[in-house]
Amino acid sequence: MQDVQVGDRIDQHHDRRGVIALAVVAVLLAAGLVAVAVWPEPPRPAPASPVAAVVEYDPVDCASGRVVPDQGQREIASEGYVPPAEAVIASGSRVTVTVQGTAGRAVVLQSARVEVVRSLPAPVGLFLRAGCASKVPPRYFRVDLDRSEPRLVAEPDTPDFPYRVDQADPEQLIVTTKVTTALVEWRLRLAWTSGEESGELVLDDHGLPFRTTAVTGSRELCLDGEAMWRSDCS
Template sequence: MATSTAGDPGREQHEPFAVSGVIAVLFLASACVWASVLAPEGAVAAVTSIGVRDHCASGWVVPDTGDAPIPMAGRPSGSVLGSGGAVTVTVRGLTGDEIVLGPPVVEVVSRRPALPGVFLPAPCDAALPPGFLTADLDRPTVLLAPDGEPAEFPYQVTGTEPDQIVIRPVSTTDDVEWRLRIPWTSGVGTGELVVDDDGTPLRTTATSAARPFCVELPDSSRWVSCRSG
């Protein structure tokens, strides 16, 4: 989810308003699960998708309930996105004005040790799209950068020409709750788009404390215990 605060350049007081919608796109093989979209109001809005799209390296961490197979039918119950997944934010304007997006900032809300449980890896053909920004959640101040290089901002968006910001959050040690804050300016004022997961912080966990399951071949339709084979 994304919310925004904005202000008229001629006013000293900032007036908050809702400008967000959420689509949770959960990439598991060819399956997608869609959440409802909230009608946005204001000057700019964002739609957020969350998926495991990192060529076997990412996946979901779920509670450990034994070795029973788990079907790949949408996002597994009780799951948290593992390190290396993708959070894709599609930003668009809601007026006729051009919106200029500044560099996003990652706000860490909470930090705990890596979540224990079972790690369900993404199928190996679920590649991350090009042009993503890596968010190193292990750093005290999280930086967004493509392969260590500075991100190219500002972005410009309109209602007919939206743009995507793809974030690859990574952590080797922690279970991190976080939000994305995107400053914007336009002819109607300035503000900040606050991106989260349908009203709650985004969450990414290192997979180091979870035991791995395997993708069952050749169908890749469920996860199975690696030790049962």
């Protein structure tokens, strides 16, 4: 009989243990009892948008103003006046959107739509009307926030979408608001295409929704020249 060395027996024992271990793992995998670590791929950075916009939202025209808390004031000095945090821009205000290409190629602005975030009762306060400005915007629209589904409507002398923009040829869109019964929080969503790419640019007030209120619940103070808001509007 051929002698079996001790080392051979140990190797054979290890081989049998390895085979048994593999068989056990296979059974557990089939039964779903062993979790296999799968490392997710790192997230890919989102492609840079070929279009950017600068948004201004301020009642710079005498058709609008701000509603501020009513503390019984009979007059308020306008020079150096800083509206409180609770102030809300009133119906008739304008959102100015300047859109420009960023990638050295043309971008087509296909459309823009209004997204209402929520509608609240109009606040009771003081309506401080803004002074008048003389600048005439190049393309302007209106939006009726009283509607269940507000939409942008081009003014008669403004051609409607689409528009073409690039780095050297921006567009400026002026949106005049109207609301008669509520305080409405809303955003604009601007759809664009560039070659085979497409996307949507969300336009709001520095990351927060625009807030536009009716003035039906407010007492108006009239602007006396450029110096003082007074309760006597005669």
